Amino acid sequence: MLGAARAVTVFTGAGISTESGVPDYRSPGSPWRVHAPIAFKDYLAEPALRAEAWRRKFAMDDLYAGAVPNRGHRAVARWVEVGLARTIITQNIDGLHAAAGRAGDDIVELHGNGGHARCLGCGTRYELAPIRARFERDGALPQCRCGGIVKSASIAFGQSLDEATLRRAVAASLGCDLFVVLGSTLLVRPAARFPELAAGNGARLAIVNREATPLDAAADLVLHADIGDVLEPLNRLHF
The missing domain is CATH 3.40.50.1220 (TPP-binding domain)
Known part of the structure; x- marks a missing residue:
């Protein structure tokens, strides 16, 4: 063929x-179930849920950081x-x-791609390392220069x-x-x-x-x- x-x-x-x-999504005990992504509408609505979304993302990133x-x-x-x-x-x-x-x-x-982030307003790309450093240092959420919300460039549940x-x-x-x-x-x-x-x-x-x-x-x-x-x-x- x-x-x-x-x-x-x-x-x-x-x-x-x-x-x-x-890890895949549906296998029993999948870490995606422990660190389930936050729904897009909730990410937009609540800063506390945005913080939780970043915490879960970084936890998942650590699980397969050495993947090749x-x-x-x-x-x-x-x-x-x-x-x-x-x-x-x-x-x-x-x-x-x-x-x-x-x-x-x-x-x-x-x-999308989980290896970087983008502003939901203007589309500017942001690298994850400085976002993570600030988040883990003082809990700061990333925000674009345009004032827009910055999110991982992967598609969240409920996001088009x-x-x-x-x-x-x-x-x-x-x-x-x-x-x-x-x-x-x-x-x-x-x-x-x-x-x-x-x-x-x-x-x-x-x-x-x-x-x-x-x-x-x-x-x-x-x-x-x-x-x-x-x-x-x-x-x-x-x-």
Whole structure:
């Protein structure tokens, strides 16, 4: 299937990063349940909840501070490098696809990026290290020079996805002849809409995920296996 494809779009979820030590959301005992993100409306409304959101974020950051790209990230980066894959659409905020060597133009981060912060007013980017230093020193919440609220650049519960990002994801879904899902349960919408768009436009659909997904029955290939175990030998065969 991969060898016959001319244009591949890759869609990744939390499952591609678990080999790197980044916890997923639904496993029993997941730290995401202990440090659950604060809803966007609450973040905007209450300074005390903004402070709690930053505390939880930094606690989660510490859990996977040493994470590096794994076999799955490296395999997908190779697909882009050789021109097989044009776009990586990811639900993840960990930045590991970029760390695997891909330029930002290749990656569509549906849920933003947890590696920096932005002003919700003017969009100015802020680095996390000085924000954390001030927060841990005196509890100060970050505020933009424009007076706007500064928040992690990841998308919070209840926060709208970026329209330009969605347009890029739609274009990548409609512009491929093979859509490969790696490590996503396909339960979160609108993210789960993209493999449906691709399949509805005639693309073949392949899913590699440890657990069953709602689209397994519609897929041309389904493998319930570890991503690295599948992609590493596949890349050795083709590249």
